[in-house]
Amino acid sequence: MTDVRPAVTTDSNPAAEVLDALFHSDQGGHEQVVLCQDRPTGLRAVIAVHSTALGPALGGTRFHAYQEADHPESAALADALRLARGMTYKNALAGLPHGGGKAVIIGDPEKIKTEELLLAYGRCVAALGGRYVTACDVGTYVQDMDVIARSNRWTTGRSPEQGGAGDSSVLTSYGVFQAMLASAEHRWGSPELTGRTVGVAGVGKVGHLLVDQLVEAGARVLVNDVNPAAVARVRAAHPEVTAVPSVDELVADPALDIYAPCALGGVLNDRTVPLLRAAIVCGAANNQLDHPGVEKDLADRGVLYAPDYVVNSGGVIQVADELSGFNFARAKEKAAEIRLTTREIFQRADADGVPPAVAADRIAEQRIAQARGVDRPFA
Template sequence: MTDVRPAVEGASGTEADVLTTLFHSEHGGHEQVVLCQDRPTGLRAVIAIHSTALGPALGGTRFFAYPDAADPERAALADALKLARGMTYKNALAGLEHGGGKAVIIGDPEKLKTDELLLAYGRFVASLGGRYVTACDVGTYVQDMDVIARVNRWTTGRSPSSGGAGDSSVLTSYGVFQAMLASAEHRFGSPELVGRAVGVAGVGKVGHLLVDQLVEAGARVVVTDVNPEAVRRVLAAHPSVTAVDTVDELLTDPTLDIYAPCALGGVLNDRTVPLLRAGIVCGAANNQLAHPGVEKDLAERGVLYAPDYVVNSGGVIQVADELNGFEFARAKAKAAGIRSTAREIFQRAEADGVPPVVAADRIAEARIAQARGTDRPFA
């Protein structure tokens, strides 16, 4: 499950806070930010394009109310800015010819979402002429993308009946598994997972599919989830898997080799990192590091951290393939490259004496810089 909290702390501050981020912060530099409104349908949305150096900006549409924010509109804008920047790096490391973008529709989807609103939003996406390609995110689903695609062709994450690939969890989990093989190879000298103990926190769609692959590979798997039914489904499918009640039980388990967070973000923080006993962290959750500096804490504890935006990029690889007429085999072959990318990141981190997150950023930035200025048609 994707982290649903606002990505930027203090998003309810002054208007200058967001403008400073946009124009002056090292985390800014966005090419374009579009504020969208359609009063008849209640649509209020932000589309943030961080970079098109590698090609059209690709990233999902989040539909969220920001109920804990003093100023939901500003929280949405701040979230879109950070998420768009993250997509630039994710797409670059995934080897895609896409830059980074993200959109946020403000409001409770259970109360506000209608076909009319989605069509109004789709027309705003269409007005960008291909600079931004959308997909699913928190609060939006395959059927929503089918509606949006009725008014613009720059929509991915559609159902197979509408020419799309459908649920992206299959290739997301496959990519996580590939990154885990690279992590094991770097840490233990062999990619073999036979007999290795892996703790999976969160066994929804992606986590469950990951467990399937781990069991097939001969790993010893321990799981936990806040949803008891999700755990029951895993245990019914795999009698060899065991379960614990809390994430803390996984963190403190001295027998675990690999910890795989596959639920909410922010799980690696000042409280949890000291508890961690596994030598590798490699999971599907977004935004796993609660704040800058956590990556250094992990490195100082000797924990190999596989950057989440590399590990979980199988999903974006899948939706990007839709633009060429989706072929599962082609997309899977592309997702298999996550293993070699992770290997390259670990080697670069070791050579440069930096955490893997820093090495990953450097590799992505080099690719973006090399592409900048290249003519890339969007339409």
């Protein structure tokens, strides 16, 4: 039987600092955190519900071993808390009737992922009675969601054969492109990308679809990826695209107008920001800012930064639409609003005299506070 327990700790527990942050810091404010265990299948998971002010919490399930951490369970808990909070802000700015949540299954998916484990995890989600709606994330895929959905009806990101939307990269890339148009318009007075040089770092599922749209729009495109096969696929489709050997060379290219990070997080840091020659940063990668203060460094250098959790929200818009019976045209129309939201963020940033990342947080917090009928959303 699946065991769903509230998170507890003692002073000697390595998770003590994380739980202290949960209850006492500005990064906390989570409504509910549960630890899930099913010993027969080896399931160990954390489900974090940050907010349901706007509706049931929606966010993906990450499957990761956390082998780099001294205490994997503590690292997983910290990750779930951080990611759940981020989903609250993402869903609020996407205009979805959802709060934010996130789940983490602890372990190497290549070694321990089984049908039985996924079904046990689905029962953990079901035990929350609809307060949390799950989807794909790092280490989980459409076929996994199909399995999880067999033991839990609050599952999105399923295959079309199972009534789902399938791969969410299509609308993710579309949303990135819409945000890029808004960014260009704000910086140069026109959304026209013809003749602009755009560097795309990471041309996997989302990045290569973004390249398709950029080429069609008349942009000159530079690409980089750690996987040579991914670069080869892009250049086979678009021989005019230029491959750049390293990210450092990409961001430092003097012709670069827009930098689109579409792979790993933390790419805007104390080393890369001084190298950056682009006037705009707008990409699909999560958690692009390596640490607090980078957003100010970008603003001080005159770089317009489109907040990543707004830019890449097309994916969550797509999976959220499944709950109403997936309709691609309806979901695409909703994803097109990312352009308007990005424009609103830049206008708010200019009016308040703050970086766009700060303005985005303020708009999200205002929407959540209004839903709760309070002055501050997480006071």
